[in-house]
Structures are given as structure tokens and as C-alpha cells.
Amino acid sequence: MRMIGQDSLKTRRTLTAGGKSYDYFSIPEAGKALGTDLARLPVTLKILLENILRFEDGRTYTTDDAKALAGWLDAARSDKEVPFRPARILMQDFTGVPAVVDLAAMRDGMIRLGGDPQKVNPLVPVDLVIDHSVMVDEFGKADSFTKNVDVEFERNAERYVFLRWGQGSFNRFRVVPPGTGICHQVNLEYLAQAVWTDTVDGVEIAYPDTCYGTDSHTTMVNGMGVLGWGVGGIEAEAAMLGQAIAMLIPDVIGFKLKGRLPEGATATDLVLTVTQMLRKKGVVGKFVEFYGPGLDEMTVADRATIANMAPEYGATCGFFPVDAATLGYLKLSGRDEARIALVEEYWKAQGMFREKNTPDPVFTDTLELDMGTVQPSLAGPKRPQDRVLLKDATKAFADELTKSLGVAPADVAKKMKVEGTNYELGHGDVVIAAITSCTNTSNPYVMVAAGLVARKARQMGLTVKPWVKTSLAPGSQVVTEYLEKAGLQVDLDAMGFNLVGYGCTTCIGNSGPLADPIVDAIENGKLVVASVLSGNRNFEGRVHANVRANYLASPPLVVAYAIAGTMNIDIATEPLGTGKDGKPVYLRDIWPSNKEIADTVHGTLTRQMFQSRYGDVFKGPKQWQSIAVDGGETYRWNDGSTYVKNPPYFEGMTMAVGDVTDIRGARILALLADSITTDHISPAGSIKKTSPAGEYLVERQIQQRDFNSYGARRGNHEVMMRGTFANIRIKNEMVPGIEGGITKHHPSGEVLPIYDAAMRYKAEGVPLVVIGGKEYGTGSSRDWAAKGTMLLGVKAVIAQSFERIHRSNLVGMGVLPLVFKEGMDRRTLGFTGEELLDVEGLTALKPRMELSLVIHRPGGTVDRVPVLCRVDTLDEVEYYRHGGILQYVLRGMAKAA
Template identity: 65%
Template sequence: MSASTTVSSVPPSIDSFKCRKTLTVGDKTYVYYSLPEAEKNGLKGISRLPYAMKVLLENLLRHEDGRSVTKADIEAVSDWLENKGKAEKEIGFRPARVLMQDFTGVPAVVDLAAMRDGMLTLGGDAKKINPLVPVDLVIDHSVIVDAFGSPEAFGRNVELEYQRNGERYVFLKWGQDAFANFRVVPPGTGICHQVNLEYLAQTVWTANGTDGETLAYPDTLVGTDSHTTMVNGLAVLGWGVGGIEAEAAMLGQPQSMLIPEVIGFRLTGALKEGVTATDLVLTVTQMLRKKGVVNKFVEFYGPGLDHLTLADRATIANMAPEYGATCGFFPVDGETLNYLTISGRDPARIALVEEYSKAQGLFRTKDVGDPVFTDTLELDLSTVVSSVAGPKRPEGRIALPDVKSGFLTALDTEYKKPGEADKRVSVEGRDFDLGHGDVVIAAITSCTNTSNPSVLIAAGLLARNAIARGLTAKPWVKTSLAPGSQVVAAYLDKSGLQQDLDKVGFNLVGFGCTTCIGNSGPLPAEISKSINDNNLVAAAVLSGNRNFEGRVSPDVQANYLASPPLVVAYALAGTVKHDLSTEPLGTGSDGKPVYLKDIWPSNQEVQTFIAENISRDLFKSKYADVFHGDEHWRSIKAGSGLTYSWDGKSTYVQNPPYFTGITKKARPITDIEGARILALFGDKITTDHISPAGSIKAASPAGKYLLDEGVEPADFNQYGTRRGNHEVMMRGTFANIRIKNHMVTDAAGNVIEGGYTIHQPSGERLAIYDAAQRYAEEEVPLVVFAGVEYGNGSSRDWAAKGTNLLGVRAVVAQSFERIHRSNLVGMGIVPFVFEAGTSWQSLGLDGSEKVTIRGLANVRPRQVIEAEVTRGDGTTLAVPLICRIDTLDEIEYFKNGGILPYVLRNLAA
């Protein structure tokens, strides 16, 4: 199966609007569902829809079957225009394909393997368990930056990756052979989103119809990573989902969703000299977070698009999770075609993209009027300034001149260290000292920016200019370069800029998602000791999209997102307590101070290097044999067979308990009676806080389990690589070192960080996992309370799976992030929200209460249910809660105990 070919077949639609037509491009004829024809035949005004909504509408027209997609569903999209861009209507969206990375992909494949076992338990045919749409899994999240700053770093990190992940890779190789419609892109190729952008995505997809014809339709997808949205920059509609939703999509289930509001983001003008796409996306993120776009589509339009490269658009689309939207979409235009051409796509496919998009009214030109949006906002690109975001939120943009003062303010107020700005401590065995704000990690990493040649080339040129002036990274900075694809390494090498980056310390450490997801690796032991012994607030600067607390490194509290050239600049300066706009980076070899403006490359220099070093041939050569892998991958011996031979001794891959004792009919839903509160959380608890991520501590429940299994701490690896083992993952749920459960305080009443709770009624402080196990032995159900935007961040299915396995029946919050709410339902957990103006704090809860919620057996979407809260003194409180099971399909998932048992029962029947 090539990147432009699928093996799925698409049944014909009912075609209520008589819009099935043919389109001839070159010597091929395609069947398609014409939006202009549908408009003529009753869908009035749909040519004025936003481009992303047109893609959704085409999807409904093509899949109209009278059941999962009805004529009324299709008409609701047309009615959206008359209702000022709003519609309370559930639709079923069927993506063309599914994208996975290995952290989230391994448990998805584990679940598919377990479903085959479950199918046999139900007396069904295990062969029915196969992806029904194309699935690509890119192994990109397992490389860790152990070695750095040397030519040997890359080879050493690859070697360690295979040593640590052999069990997982054997399992994935088995899956590649066992499942139809499933491909694996081996380690060392790149980040899934960048590989998707550069190779897998086609903008217009094709498949065989059941009548033997070839269908053409928009390329759409869901992915098991929130940054799947990056490909929206290539006019491919997609977003991140949890692994459980992705598995349902793979098995032919529609993605239930409400017709979204679409926020139009109008861009005008052009970026000024020296301002990067990273500066732009941090500005966009801040604006959209302030606007409030959770659960909404964002679509970019206006004359400013003519001044953005495809890579710039992908940079903006990538960070949709950071600004909270479902997706950030850019329509097809001439720049789309240019990118498809230079990135090596088939000329016939490029011709199809152009002709199909024009025939469908999906091709943007200057002459086409603006679509109708639910709401709009606007940005003049010329007003964007050099910026970073931090110290712990992607939307926390700070103009470059304000970084120093912002950190010093945070040091006083956020980190509670007033008067310590000048504190310095010695580092054992080294000839330097450390202080607050010193940059100990500087990483060029992440799909957001390594997909964009303008910022990578700029980083290389800045490094070249710094070397010429006699500067290099400070000795306490851990420097790394982890490109998102081999194409990046190729053009940096061809241009000679990699040599300059090497001299500054930014040697190649691997191809994959590293520092941004916590794969930064350990700091040198003496630096880590100095930080922790002296309670220093160390800093990291990375070209990533995530800087949540505890994510990048357990030794680093202040994390800043920045463009790749600024990452290099901060490595040179060695601290965020320098104002890089006015203070020197260091002293040059001539004894004179060197300022950032002295070594910052011009836009013209950057564009010249891009033109001279990036070509179609480069892309084609690097993707010529993308599924073959290196000698490490080729040497892996995997078993074969319809079902997987589970190794009971494996600490990486285990058969999960979701289908243990499954019956052909679901058991009745019971009410939640006398539940105990496992945790009281504050606002913006991310999936990084909930789901196991990063390093595994020996003293943690997961660490103790691994020790009991004979695994030495040096071989613990990290939570992400052990997502295929539920025993590790459930022990790591809610175990983040920075999470704050407000039930747990010190003598002064301050909330203690870490995954602890108070077991009731004993009053004993326990790790959350240990408390959950005790409650399970006592047959006591559990609930969790939280504040606003519970579950924001990455689309981690284990944030829901782990919650389920700990015995949590319901989560009550002020609001949820889209993906996590859906994942909770997918694991049979009820998400509730308080009515406006109510919170657990306003109710005066302290965690000692009991909670009863009745009426779940017949619950309806968004029904108001009254919870009964009983305090320790016996008094009761009636609390109205809104059930956030949003659709009828989700009700069915909930009644079956989750989406996977629901799908399995249907397939068995």
C-alpha cells in the first residue's frame, strides 16, 4: 500500500441530493460527491460555508446511509448558515484514515490484539478484528536524549532505544503482519506529524468503490496525538483523539460529534524582518486562548495567507491543542500545490488535488469571497514581535524584552523565592556555578518547528555567526537537535549548517519527539544534584509546543517555548535572566560584547539557503523506502499468528483486562452509591498530570511494581514506552510530581505536590493508586472533582484508561477539554459539569464527603442529574450536575462499559 493508495472500499451513498458525479483528470476518471450539485438540489447557500465545514458536508453526503448519516444530518449543515454558525446537531464523521505515534499506538494495537482474544471468547471470528481504514503508526516517541553534544550522540541514543524497547518493537512487527490495512514507519524516520505532512497526507484521497469505480474525496483523519492538527496546514481535516476513539474509527465506527462552531481568524499584512513563524504561532495561541475556542473549529482566511508558506501554516495548525480548538484549518490554494510538488508527491495526485478542489469550491483564491463564520477575530501579521511562551503555559506569551522581568516576577510570586535572584551555588567537580533561571536544557525539537525550514535554517545561520564571533553554549546547558524528519538533517548537512550547529553543541541526537514530551533524558548528575540540593528554579528553552509543569524534566521548573534560533541564543546566554534585546549574549573572541542583533540572520539569507538546499529530489530520496527501516529494525524477529502470544513476564506488553469475562449482552448500569472522593483538583489539570508520563521513580507504585518484577531502576525506561502494560500505567495514573490534590496539605495548610490522597474514613495519607486499591477491596466506588478545563493538553487515552482501572465511576468538573471528555465516556466513566457559578470550592467540599448519583441506567445526553453529597456530620447537599455524555452514540458506549466492548459486541453479533 503506497501513501496514495488505500485498500478500503466505500459503499455508495443514498445520495438524497443527487450529487454523485464524475471528474476526469488526465487519463483517469473519478466518482465524487459534488457540493455545487448538492447546492442546486436543495442545500441552499452551502457555497458560503467555511472550507472545513464543506469537508464535513462532503463526508456526510458520501456516507449517507439513512442510519449513521441521515438526510436530516446533511440538511443541518446547510441550516447552520441560517442559525448564525451554530447547530445543536449530532453527526457521524468517518475519517479516511488513522495516524498513530507509538506511545499511543502501542496500547491501541494491544487493545486490537485483546479484542481478537475477546472475539474468540464470544464465539466470533477473530479475523473480523482488523482496521477497516488505512492506519499508519510512526515510531517516534521512544528515543531519549541520553547522549548529547558529541558526534556519537545519535548512534548511542539509537542503540539505547532498541535495547529499551525491544519487546514493544517485536509486538509492533507482529501487528504489522497480523493486521490488514496497518503499516509501521520504523524508528529513526521522524515525528509522525512531520512524516504525515511531508509524505503520508495527500490532500485528496482515493479509494475503491463497491461498484469498481475509484472515488475521490478530501483527505481526512484522526490521530492518537493531539498535534495531528498540524496537517490542517495542508488542507487535510484532522484532529487528535484518544486511542479508544481511534480504534473505533479503525473498526468502521463513525466519530460522533456535534456540528462545530467555526471561528474565522483573518490574517492581514506580512511578518516583519526577523520575526519568525514561532513568534506568530505564540501570538495566535495567546489570542485564541483569550477568545475561547474549545470544541470549535478555527479557520484561517484573509490576504495574510498569501504571505505564509505552507510550513508557516503547518506551524500554526500544529498548535491547535494549545489554543484549545479542535483544529486550525487552512484551505487549498496555490501554496498547497507548491508544497505537494516540492515534497515529492505524485504529479497525478497533485493534478487531482487542483482539479477536485476547484470543482468542489474548496480552492481558495483572492477573488473568492470570505466564508460565513460563527465569529471572527483578526491579526495584522506586521504587529507580531519576537516572543517566547512560559514559564509553564503555551499561551503564556512574553515579548522577548520582557522575559527577564517576567522570570524574576515569577521567581518571587510563582516559585516563592523572593530576594533570591542573585543566588549562585557551586557545582561539584565543575568550574562553574548555577543560579535561578540558568538554562540547563536548550533543545531544538518538536513537530511544531522542525517542520519549518525557515526557523531551522535561521538556527543554523545564527550558530554559524556565533561561532565566527567566538561564542558557544554555556557548559551547564544540555543542548540537542532532534529533527522531525530525515529531510531536515539532509538539508542542514547539505548546506553545511549542521557543522556550525555541532560546534555550538547542537549535535543530532535522534529523529523523533524528544524534549517536548519529556524525553529530554537525565541532566548530568552533578548539575541535577546542585539544582535539587539547593532548590534552584532551573530553566529549559525548547522549540516545542508543550511546557507544562514537570513535563520537560523533573529537574526543571521554568520552561519556555521559543523559535529554534532563540533556543540557540539562550544556549549561548545560559540564562533567562538576560534581556536578549539589550544585553549581550557573551564576549566575543575579540573581547567585545556580542548582541543578538549582531548574529541574527536576515530573512533574505534564510530564503537563499532554503532555495539552494531544499528540493523535490531530497524529499523523494528520503522517503523512497520509508517502511524498510535501519539494520536494527530489519533484524527484529517477530512471531506470526492470528492472535498474539502474550508473554506473562513482559513488563512492556500485557493483555489488558477490558474484555475479561465479557458477555454477549452488556450488564445493566448501576447507580453510584456512597462513593468516596479520590481527589479534589484545581483548574487546568492536564492529561500530563493525570496520565503517566516521563520518568518512573523507584519509590512510586509503578517503580515498586517494576522492582518486584526484577527490573533495575536503570532499565525502568519511562511511562510512555510502557503504555502497553496496564499494570504500570494504572499505578502511574495521577502520580505526576507536580499534581496538587487539595485534600492533601501540610501543617500550614499548603497543598502538597505529588500523587497522594487521604483514604476515608481512616484519614491515612496514601499514594492515589494505593488508596484506590484499598477502596476496591472495600467495594467503594470513587469520584473525582476538578475545576475548569480538566484534561487539557495531549490526547492521552491512558488518562481515561487509568482513571477507569482505579475504580473511578464519575469525574465532576467545571469544564472539560474536548478529547479527554470523550475518552472518559469511551472508558465507561461519566463526565459531569457543575452548573455555572458552582464549583467544589463554592460547595465547601474537603474530600471527606460521600457522593451518590442515581438514574444512570436511563441517562440522556446532557441531562441534569442531582447528586447527593453527604458531609462527615451527616448533613446532605443536593448538587445539580449536567451529564456530559453528549450524544446518543456515547450513551450506547457508556451502557456497554466503553466503546471497545460496544464495538466488539456488535462485531460478534
């Protein structure tokens, strides 16, 4: 039950909606009490303020926190920190399984500390959606979906038994079974309510729906006025156990939208444009709030597409306030009429409901886009912010091929025969075309556009090239229903885009295998082949190990590139192929009009579809229902399991907290460049047989075909330790010219896998550090990127800058994030990897303090340079002192028992 604070500011009021009364904590009344007109405070900050008003207790939440938020208006920024507790937690299974493993381990730890294991229970609602485990093993056939689901349950039996145990053992913990949809689309279409309610002392309390998610694209739900963002699993666990997470009051960047999308442009093109603009602006750690007359022209589906990609533009969130369009979407998607009435009355009572005459909020800074200028685009070949206009894509790829992708100019035209076929493969040929990912499959307009392109292409006699692996993985079953009702699924099937599963698939790296002859041609010819996917991530080594160029595009463009089969033709001006009448067919010939798309959506998508598909959402398929589990408040760990193991975080833990000490005599484990992603640090894709993780599995008699993926094995810390920094494309500058998780051990100089070197250093009693460049930890909110780092013995990561979630995760695992001062980096300091490092000043640790990095060079020279400690808040200081956030929370619960 959620406790209500003491209401020192006297802001508790009552409203009536749908014939019911609700208490709420009034933001306008808070403004009066604080002597500040809060009308133009950004909506996102109003939501943070309400959180303080509701929980204010004079201890964790204080009136000074409320004053700090109101005072933000003075300079449109603040250096104060405030606590925040979300209404609920959202998880997917790749991040959810290790989080539930941690909770199970905490129950064991609680018993060792003499406490009650039932104290380890979520205090806020938690929904875990199993969506990351389905792989595209089968494709292009009518039974692809059924076969992929069967294989998924076979591969993941141990994980699913464990989750079924968690579902029965933990309070306020629900599991959406496999085969239902992607967590963010399920959140948007069903779980989110825009206003949440709790009954406290017999009174129903209304408050904003807010959400932490263990996936960075939790921000998608910002498109319907729900403030939520991605956090690491460890931070989510603390929040679900009642821990308020302190955060610096963010800068809020206003993004003004005006106009409307022109003919031929899609929401995908819009979001790629927005992503590029905001990444260039620099919004890491900031809130982005969209406003302006352009919102009147935007559906919630389009807003959610933009909100989804907040991690790609670097923001904490990309928020759209509730307005008439939101209410319309709530009705369409089958929400309860009484809840819709409450959403309207609540948001209006709080002065947060957006209307045409609503005054623009005050923002830290602003930027503006006329949507009428948006042009068809792709992003790639390595980063989502690297947008290229469709008309320039062929030339841009050719430039990348001989630059960042490393192909010699003389080899550009190389072709390799594909054994057993009548075709050749060359650089730039598209081998994967995937309609996938929450970003776009939640948007019926781009999905219908893909179906219409497939229909027109089929009618004109075009086919997909035989070397292209095609797949359709919608984010919910509703997509299948409206595509079938519109008659478009038949056309997609005919073009090879058969349903393969309801899950992330290609976007998370679960693209499945390519045909052996194609792999042989790629590897023997060292070919740079391409994928085109309607996803949000295209980092190196993510989509498929053999595919080095990866482009994000709208679903209709995915179909078009599957027909073209290559990046080497300009599909904006050159023919896609020859029609059945012998004439060339161009993209313009098969591209639907905006009206055609809208008419199809409005004629097929109904409220009844959502109500039907989500009517029994937690039941799951027969395979899920048949899983038998043992009950019990603690989990019966299976020592032989290669999927789920009891992690070592609480071994030997006592109630005593040790003193923080300086780091002495550390060696450098890895020396890394800019834009190191969590995919580089903690890969989610396939496991190589010759890697330390592969060798571990082989030693346990696991066949390579049953390796599954790193993501699926995150419940086993032994696999994940071995997988940390094991991405096949990571480049450690200590071993130049070598790709993969390799390093050099010092002082021996021996070249080893990073895991093996780390274990040798651990045996030698040597602490480790990692050196990075700018934007260290970009990408997915993977707690394993921090957990694996800690388990390898890394005490500090020193970089030029950090992405928000990974920095927080490092602190949460007791790893020190440090930032070089302006003008300093690994190159100016001349790091080679042979140095010994000390970090001094930790005994008096304070938030964001300056520490000394002492560099002992091989020749005996000693340099001392300042570094900024990115332990940002007083709460984070406590987490670090305790060895991590979970240890801090567990000791607190045991003490209170």
C-alpha cells in the same frame, strides 16, 4: 473496502484530472438538492458534508444530517450532531502501542464471544510512526545519534517485537520504523495526500483526505488542507474498525490574517501570538478556519506551524484551505504529479479551492491579526498560552520566580557550586536547550534561522555555556539533508546541537538525564532552573523532573539562550557574551535577515530530497529489519513482560448489556484545581523508583536504569494504573502542601499514594470520583488518562469544564464526565474530600441531561445540587451503557459474525 452510500440526493458526479476519471460526491450539487447556496459554508463544514454525501445510507448517515449541515448557515451554529468517518488513522508509538494492545485483546475477546477474530481488523488505512521512544541519553557529540538509536532498540525490544507482530497480523496497518521522523512531519511531508482515493466496484472514488490521530498535534496537517484532529486511542480504534463517530456540528471561528511578518519575527512568534489570542477568545471544541489576504504571504510550513498548535489554543482544528501554495508544497515534497493534478481539479470542482477573490465564508465569530505587529516572543514558564515578549522575558521570569515558582525574595540570588566544575548554578539558569518537536522542526525557515545563528555565533567566537544540555532532534531526515547541504549542520555541531535522534525527545519528556553534579546542585539548593525548547508543551513536570521553568521559543532563540545560559539577562538588549575580539556580542549581531533565511531555504531544499528520504520509508534501520516475530492472528502474550500485557477490559464480558445504575456512596480520590493536564493525570516521563510504578518494576527485577518512561510502558496496564495521577507536580487539595500523586483515604484519614488508596477502596467495594476545576484534561490526547482513571475504580469526574479529547476519552472508557452548573465549584460547595457522593438520574440517561449530585457531609448534612452530564450524543449514551466504546464495538462485531 470503503462502501458508498445510496446517494439519495443524487450528487455523484465525474471529473477528469491527469488523464484519469474519478467519481466524487458534489457539494455544489448537494446545495441545489437542498435548496441552499453552500458557497460560503466554511470549508471545514463542506468536508463534513461530503462525508455524509458519500456514506449516506438512510441509517447511520441520513439526508437529515446533510440538511443539518446546510442549515448551519442560518445561524452560523447548530445543536445537531452528525456522524464522521476519517479517510485514515495516524498513530505514534506512545499511543499506538496501547491501541494495538487493545486490538490484540479484542481478538481474544472475540474468540470468547464465539466470533471470528479476523473481524478485528482496521477497515481504514492506519499508519503508526515510531517517534516517541528515542531519549537524549547522549548529546553534543558526533556519535550521539547512533548511540541513542542503539539504546532505544535495547530498551524497547519488547514493544518493537509487538509492533512488528501487529504489522504482519493486521490488514491496512503500516509501521514507519524508528529513526525516520516525527509522525506529524512524516504526515505532512509524505503520508497526507490532500485528496484520497478508493476503488469501489471498479470505479475510482475521490474524496477529501481526512485524518484522526492518536496525538493531539495531528492538527498540523490542517496546514495543507487536510482536515484532521487528535482523538484518544480508544476513539481511533473504533473509527479504524468502521465505527462512525458522532459529533456536534461545531461553531467555526474565522481567524483573518493580513500583512506579513516583520523583520526579525518568526513563524514561532506568530503561532505563540495566535495561541494566546485564541485561548483568550475561547475556542475549546470549536473549529478555527484561517482566511484573509495574509494567506497569500504564507508558506505551507508556516501554516502547518500554526495548525500544529491547535491543542494549545484549545480548538479541535486550525484549518487552512487548499490553494496555489498547497499545490506548490505538494510538488516540492515529492508528491505524485497525477495526485497534484487531482487535488487541484477536485478542490476547484467542490468550490473549496482558495483564491484571492474567494468570498469570505460565514463564521460563527471572527478575530483578526495583522502579522506585521508580531514581535519575538517566548511562552512560559508553565503553559504554551502564556506568551511573553522577548524584551519582557527577564522581568517576567523574575516575577514568576517569587510568585508561581515559590522562591523567597531573599533567595533569588542564591548560587550553588557544581561539583567537579569551575562554575556555579543559580535560579533561572538554562540547563536544557533543545531544538525539538514537530511544531518547529517541520519548518525549514526557522531551522535554517537556527543554523545561521549558530554560524554567526561561531564566527564571532561565542560558545554555549557548559551547564546547558543541547540537542537537535528534527522531525524528519529531510531536515538533516538541507542543513548539511547549506553547510549549517557543521555550525550547529560546533555549538553542541548535534543530531540526537529523529523523534519528539524533549518535547514529550524524553530529555534524558542531566549530569549528576548539576542535579545535585539543583536539588541541594532547591533551584528553579530553566529549559528553552522549540516545542509545543511546557507543562509542569513534563520536560524534566528537575526543571521547573520551561519556555517555548523558536529554534534560533533556543541557540541564543544556550549561549546566554540563563533567563536572568535580557538577550534583546544585553550582550550574549564576549566575542573573540574581546567586544560584546548582541543578539542583533548574530540574527539573520528574513531574506538571508529565505535565500538559504530556496537554495537548498529540493523535491529530490523528499523523494530520496521517503523512497523506502517503511524499511527502517538494520536493527528494525533484524527483529524476528511469530505470526498468528492472536498475539502470544508473555506473562513475564513488563511492557506489553493483556488488559482486563474484556474479562468476563458477555453479549448481555447491564442496566445503567446510579452511583452510590462514592469517595473522592482527588480534589484538583484548574488546568489539570493529561500530563498530570497520565505522565509520560521518568518513573521514580519510590513510586508505585517504580516499586512494581523493582519487584520484577528491573533495574532503575532500565525503567524507561511511563510513555514507553503504556502497553502494560499494571504500570499505567500505578502511574495515573502520579505526576510529581500534581497537587491534590485533600493533602495541602504536598506535591505528587498522594491522597487521603477515608474514613481512616491515612495519607497514601493515589494508587494504593484506590486499591484499598476497590477492596472495600467503594466507588470513586475525582473533582476538578476548569479545563480538566488539557493537553495531549492520552487515552491512558482515561484508561488509568477507570482502572483505579473512578466512576465519574466532576469538573467546571473539560477539554474536548479527554471528555470523549472518559466516556469511551465508561467514566461519567459531569460539569458543575455556573457559579458552582469545589470551593463554593466546600469539598474537603471527606464527603460521600451519590449521582442520581442515570437510569434514564440522555445526552447532556441534568443529574443530581447528592453530597453527604461528615456531620450528617445532605446537600443536593444539579450537574450537567457531558455524555453528549446518543452514540455516547450507548458507549456508556456498554461499559465503553470498545465493548460496544466488540459486541457489535460479534453479533454480526
